[in-house]
Amino acid sequence: MTTGQSTGFRQRLLSSEKPMFGTFIKTPSPHATEIIGAAGFDFVIIDAEHAPFDRGTTEHVLLAARASGIAALVRIPATTSHQILAPLDDGASGIVAPHINSPAKARELVAASRYAHGRGFSNSPRAGGYGSRSVWEHVDASDQEVAVIAMIEDPEAVDDIEAILAVEGLDAIFIGRGDMGVAMNDRLPGAPKVRAATERVITAAGRAKVAVLLLAASPSEAAEFRKLGVKGFVVSSDQGFMRTAAVQALKAFGESTAL
Secondary structure, three states: OOOOOOOOHHHHHHHOOOOEEEEEEOOOOOHHHHHHHHHOOOEEEEEOOOOOOOHHHHHHHHHHHHHHOOEEEEEOOOOOHHHHHHHHHOOOOEEEEOOOOOHHHHHHHHHHHOHHHOOOOOOOOHHHHHHOOOHHHHHHHHHHHOEEEEEEOOHHHHHOHHHHHOOOOOOEEEEOHHHHHHHHOOOOOOOHHHHHHHHHHHHHHHHHOOEEEEEOOOHHHHHHHHHHOOOEEEEEEHHHHHHHHHHHHHHHHHHHHOO
């Protein structure tokens, strides 16, 4: 079991040899994040792209992550300065940006995430210790602490992957195989087009020394991708865990009480 840590996530992502495990948070309340943190996961990804999160609910979950000692990333709905700045000011450990399908979009993501590249400055929010960090303490610490992660989930991103990975300031990529499969209309068993694209991206990331994350469908699949060099694995979601447990419990109790 890993030990969840809210601090040092970026450093562990970039340097640790151990795999990292997280899950998506789809429910806009603090409870699931506290449970996941106490269970020993390394990180959560607050899904502000596909789940009903606004800035207020995102902030509450970020506080729950801090309280339970787990790193919290935010998957933003769009790669704009406002969508990036708000969670970072509120104390997110990093940004996961969807549909980064060109070097230009990757540069926009980095520019809005890092002070060294143009992020809007304020040390008055939570991330700056409500002003307790001086200007340059906050600038330097934030650029060391914040993880910048691009989602690779479009065919054009795969085609241009080497140029995307070469963008300075990009820490990691998250391969979004679901979106990729839909975009490729890959309906065959095993999704061979997606598999080939995924392996191409992982190989390119290894050459560029950029960390790779993806959602693993099973422990055996995670083990397979780990051998290829994947560093971080997202395991289901809070809703997925609840649904699985509920179905299993109902089945077990139904079978045990059947006459």
